Amino acid sequence: ExxxxxxxxxxxxxxxxxxxxxxxxxxxxxxxxxxxKQEKKAPTFxxxxxxxxxxxxxxxxxxxxxxxxxxxxxxxxxxQTGDSAVYLCAVGLIQGAQKxxxxxxxxxxxxx
Amino acid sequence: xxxxxxTPRNRITKTGKRIMLECSQTKGHDRMYWYRQDPGLxxxxxxxxxxxxxxxxxxxxxxxxxxxxxQAKFSLSLESAIPNQTALYFCATSGGSTDTQYFGPGTRxxxx
Numbered sequence: 723e724x725x726x727x728x729x730x731x732x733x734x735x736x737x738x739x740x741x742x743x744x745x746x747x748x749x750x751x752x753x754x755x756x757x758x759k760q761e762k763k764a765p766t767f768x769x770x771x772x773x774x775x776x777x778x779x780x781x782x783x784x785x786x787x788x789x790x791x792x793x794x795x796x797x798x799x800x801x802q803t804g805d806s807a808v809y810l811c812a813v814g815l816i817q818g819a820q821k822x823x824x825x826x827x828x829x830x831x832x833x834x
Numbered sequence: 835x836x837x838x839x840x841t842p843r844n845r846i847t848k849t850g851k852r853i854m855l856e857c858s859q860t861k862g863h864d865r866m867y868w869y870r871q872d873p874g875l876x877x878x879x880x881x882x883x884x885x886x887x888x889x890x891x892x893x894x895x896x897x898x899x900x901x902x903x904x905q906a907k908f909s910l911s912l913e914s915a916i917p918n919q920t921a922l923y924f925c926a927t928s929g930g931s932t933d934t935q936y937f938g939p940g941t942r943x944x945x946x
Contacts, residue, residue, distance in 0.1 A: 731874070754933045764924065764937040765877075810876060814933030820865060821892070822935060824876040 724749040728811050728825035736833050739801050743828045745811030746793040754814035755787055755794045756822065761807045768796075770814075801832045837861045838938035840925050846944045853912040855941050857925030865928040866908040867935060868892075868900060870921040877924065883908055915945040 729744045745755065754772045758765035769778045771787040771794060778785050782801075787794045798805055808829050812822040838859045847853055857866065864885050869877040869892075879892030881900040889900060897919060899911045912919055922942050926935040 726876075756933060763922075763940045767934055767936065770932070770934055812877075820928060820933055821867075821879060821882065822877075822933065824878070826874055826876045 724813070724815065724823045726811055726813050726823050726825035728809075728828050730828060731826060732829045732831075734831045734833060735801060737801060737803060739832075740797065740799045741801060741830060743796040743798075743809050743811075743830070744793060745795070745825055747811075747813045747823075748792065749813050749815060749823060751816040752789070752813060753816040756812045756814065757785055757794075757796050758810040758812065759807045760810055760827070765810055768809075798830075803832045803834055806830060806832045838925060838927055838936055840923075840938040840941050842941060843939065844942045846946065847915055848946050849916055851915050853915050853943065855910045855923055855925075855943070857908045857910070857938055859906050859925075859927045859938075861927055861929065861936065862905075863927040863929030863936075864905065866902065867926040867928070868898075868908070868910045869924045869926065870894070870919075871924060871940075872921050880910065912943075912945075915943075917945045919943065920945045 726747045756770045757768040769785045774789040782799045785796045808827040810827045811825040841856045867882040868880040878894050883889050883902045886902050901909050924940050925938040928935045
């Protein structure tokens with residue numbers, strides 16, 4: 723069974739801290755790994771990674787994939803209260819179906 | 835205007851009632867998906883569709899049915915709602931060769 727596991731499930735930090743969110747996976751036919759941010763309702767797309775060791779960066783957020791060890795991390799530096807959200811990791815499979823398998827999410831709370 | 839819309843946004847119903855949730859998109863994508871989200875469980879796939887003539891079951895399709903009326907419209911039905919179908923429901927779309935999915939705002943369904 724395809725499985726995606728995120729850790730920690732919940733994290734509370736102070737504004738200005740740096741956080742690292744983890745995503746590990748056990749799937750057949752891996753194609754891609756995606757990160758989403760979910761604030762009030764709809765998840766919004768952050769990154770898609772397909773190659774090991776190549777960092778994707780957007781402002782204070784960055785992410786990297788390790789296909790040998792089967793995990794990805796999402797880093798957020800100089801956190802702000804607006805970074806408070808649930809962060810979802812999902813894996814895309816090569817099955818012709820282009821389905822995503824989601825992890826449980828990490829709830830990040832940034833306190834001022 | 836939002837690219838992916840869902841109606842209704844909130845719905846409270848009683849056990850045994852038939853409910854339809856609707857999704858429309860203006861992104862021109864061929865693939866559409868229905869997910870449900872429960873606390874601590876991430877997003878789970880109910881049904882997905884590659885085009886009007888292609889409908890596929892996801893991991894939790896029991897108790898649900900779908901209809902793809904047009905490329906831009908994908909509806910989810912609960913024939914006889916039960917309380918454990920209380921959840922947040924998302925529609926998503928995807929197009930081209932990318933795995934990236936774009937989500938609607940969600941429908942919060944409560945079954946009493």
